[in-house]
Amino acid sequence: MNNSRLDTTTFIGIFLAFGAILGGQILEGGHVGSLIQLTAFVIVIGGTLGATLIQFSTPVFMLGMRLTKWVFFTPNIVLTEVIDQVVGWGNTARRGGLLSLEPLLEEMDDPFMRKGLQMLVDGAEPDKLREMMEVEMEAYDEHHRLAAKVWESAGGYSPTIGILGAVLGLIHVMENLSDPAKLGAGIAVAFVATVYGVGAANLFYLPFANKIRAVIGREMVKRAMVVEGLVAVANGENPRLIETRLRGFIA
Amino acid sequence: MNNSRLDTTTFIGIFLAFGAILGGQILEGGHVGSLIQLTAFVIVIGGTLGATLIQFSTPVFMLGMRLTKWVFFTPNIVLTEVIDQVVGWGNTARRGGLLSLEPLLEEMDDPFMRKGLQMLVDGAEPDKLREMMEVEMEAYDEHHRLAAKVWESAGGYSPTIGILGAVLGLIHVMENLSDPAKLGAGIAVAFVATVYGVGAANLFYLPFANKIRAVIGREMVKRAMVVEGLVAVANGENPRLIETRLRGFIA
Amino acid sequence: MNNSRLDTTTFIGIFLAFGAILGGQILEGGHVGSLIQLTAFVIVIGGTLGATLIQFSTPVFMLGMRLTKWVFFTPNIVLTEVIDQVVGWGNTARRGGLLSLEPLLEEMDDPFMRKGLQMLVDGAEPDKLREMMEVEMEAYDEHHRLAAKVWESAGGYSPTIGILGAVLGLIHVMENLSDPAKLGAGIAVAFVATVYGVGAANLFYLPFANKIRAVIGREMVKRAMVVEGLVAVANGENPRLIETRLRGFIA
Amino acid sequence: MNNSRLDTTTFIGIFLAFGAILGGQILEGGHVGSLIQLTAFVIVIGGTLGATLIQFSTPVFMLGMRLTKWVFFTPNIVLTEVIDQVVGWGNTARRGGLLSLEPLLEEMDDPFMRKGLQMLVDGAEPDKLREMMEVEMEAYDEHHRLAAKVWESAGGYSPTIGILGAVLGLIHVMENLSDPAKLGAGIAVAFVATVYGVGAANLFYLPFANKIRAVIGREMVKRAMVVEGLVAVANGENPRLIETRLRGFIA
């Protein structure tokens, strides 16, 4: 169920963002090449990466990097399929008791659903079941939101480090004021650092963090539905009522 | 009840905002034409759209766009009519029991009220009724607030991308310092990007997001009143007391 | 009890703020007249008004405007008088029962206190009484805080629209670089828009919003005391104990 | 117990802050005198004071001013002494009953502890005792945090009013461009307003607000311990257990 899907909106967005900057540059008669500056790149990207590495522990930083795949290949969380599945459990349990759910455990890919189903089969009390699944939900939420903060922090450091790069460039310009011919070009180089810092943060880092957070949010809705459904099945509720209740989670 | 109404305040506001900018430009003896710059437009609008598309999934982005109609045609949520309707249900239920509410289901346009009324007719327990309606309320609230964030995010990216456009323009100017005649005009072009970025965010994107959020807030008050009323009717409370209680929701 | 009182602090504050700006201008040997610019005024005030109108619905905007009177004439909320009144109700109820409070209804100006007293006289259960009064308190709080946001939003838009005005002015200046004599004066005009935008936000809009919010906060403390007192009277508590308890609300 | 103590850290901090600014100015070969500008002082300090006065009611503003003494003479809140005292009450109550605490009332300086002790002696129920003391705690917290906001608001207004002063100065400079000799000095004067606005906010107003808030936080911990202890004594708990429990409040 959780297989991912190429997120065309992300690709259109990145194409548009790059196209707007480069297209604008060309429309104005400028050279695209004057936007490519190794010095600015080293300062802005290196400095941002450095600050982000200091802030996060290695495992959280690595998780943040791995979650980046969600920006391009969004997990395909189909909430209606969750309803079908949970209602199916309810029907099975009604007919053959909670133990009859055991064969379903093998074909279950999602570890959260499998753990819940296992507890259901083991005959856990509804209250204990809910409590334990909610502890796990919260741990998932906190851990993944922390990882999404890797991109958010990069988006926070990047513009100021871009300004840092610009100021470093301007210092260099000011020290060579005696050669006015180089003045303009020097300032131009300095400004490229600002473009890198502000652009990377606003066109990539911050949207990345927000898209990752949206996926986490959707996964949390799915998990809340699973917990609600498991408790209802454990309570032996009518599958039709379970369906009505779970539909309320989908706006 | 939820038919919409042309929001004259929005139109007066947009007229005022445009009038202030253009009027100011004319008063100062400037040409309105010098505020029209294709390059700046491409960078600022294209870049903002790109960043926003990366951040949101397609369905949320589309919902954000659709909700924009609320800025111009505000849904006409008349809270006193909700009171009349709920009190009417209370009176009907008092006379003929909850089942006598069934004929009202057909003429009910609002899906949230219809679902609640259906549960009432089906004889749902008051506690279950409240719980299920509140899950649905929360899902509506979260989903629509996320969509309102499309405009808020655009309002967050737009000014910085405007500054990006200005810096791109200044780089171009600096590379052509040898021709001082073009200096001023070049800087002027660069500044237009700032005007686009700051203006679009402050005169449109952010007010749009806030107006959409206000409509959601009012709809949530309506829904809270409906839930409160449904539970009271299910409890067989005195319709006059229901009216007093619901009036408390209207400040 | 809620009659208002001229707020001398506000007037001293406005006098000081204006005096500081104008006095500073005169001390530096500048002309006060150079701070008066129709163009800047049109752009900054018109643009801010436009953005604010787009954001708010007409009734909320109008309430925000009406609450502005609180900045100059603060409602005179004397919490000790509330204690005296509630303790008086307690004593009356002790001697003659809750019905003996009925004659007090006529002379009660405050609609919130009258509604609560009416419910007390009608013999509402303490729990119901508290619940209904708290719904009304929350509706009052949300509605008035939303109205206070009119000034807060104006304070948010104003500085950026001031910068917009400055940039518009600078564009005009840059297009006329050929006439250096006009350069300085042109830039001066452009800067006045910044002064208007930043000054209006920091010296008026934001302090207005905060003072209005403080009045709402004080009214909410009063209402919390009224509800606490009504419930205590309904429970037939000792008036001396009610007084001790209500005194705890006054820091 | 609540006698205050000269806060050497504050004095070292102020000495360092002033020393850094003045020392830096001297190191660079500048005159300290060029940092003293009556005009800038009038605009920045007067404007900030004006905005702050508009925002706050007179009693809150005065309380904010009075709390400033805490920045220099921090109240000496010794949490271990609170434990000793509360445990002492527990022992006294164990031996001679709650009434035997009455003689302690006279020598109690702290009004919050005296009120709680009085209620204990009067035989208030533990639940009522906790509820009433917590209402008072919350009122104290809200009231004093509002007063701490006087400095926080001043810290918010000051930098922007500093920029306002700089812009006013620059307007003056621009109008006198014809005399280039005065150009630099004029701009220097303008910049002093920025130094005043940013410096006052970051070196004084904001640290003041935060130190006041820290004192309030510590007082709230003390009060939470007092309430916890009073309730435990009212419940007749073992003084040793009370001590263990209260130690948990001290990190």
Next chain:
Amino acid sequence: MNNSRLDTTTFIGIFLAFGAILGGQILEGGHVGSLIQLTAFVIVIGGTLGATLIQFSTPVFMLGMRLTKWVFFTPNIVLTEVIDQVVGWGNTARRGGLLSLEPLLEEMDDPFMRKGLQMLVDGAEPDKLREMMEVEMEAYDEHHRLAAKVWESAGGYSPTIGILGAVLGLIHVMENLSDPAKLGAGIAVAFVATVYGVGAANLFYLPFANKIRAVIGREMVKRAMVVEGLVAVANGENPRLIETRLRGFIA
């Protein structure tokens, strides 16, 4: 268990951050020496230290300094070891009763775990045990987060004090406009203060604060697991169930 471990990510991050700035400076053909300015250092570091000292009390400031070691030597909090330990307690208690846990007290290094174990051995009621341990957890959390704010506040003051230093430098430059040869170099010196202020905040102070907070967060998860486990052991729960439950805390 809580022995620390050299945090290589931090060292790589600091190396990268310094390398990016210095490498960029060298790539651009600038002298690294022109980034070393005593004046700027005195103003920015001294001013930031001053503001931070005013804000915090001496013990909190000192704790903030001591926690800095966590940035370089992260405490090695292995959550799976906590599970092993707690499950071990459960097994021991099952076999020999709670008193059989007493010998474990001696070899317990972690004071929080020792205190909880002591209460368990003393036969504290599960509810009391949880309540007292949670009070201690909250005190730990608040106290240490306050200390982490020392670095966060430094990160807030540093950039503005950097700008202060730049403005002080520019004032000096403006007063010596008559000697254009010194103009550029003077401005360059002024800009170094910005580099120091922005760089120190973004590359060190803010990442430090965030890394310290992450360690506190992980310690709080460990403590929550310990409390959950202690209560389960006190309730005589099955050690296997305790293990399943505690695993839920690890995302």
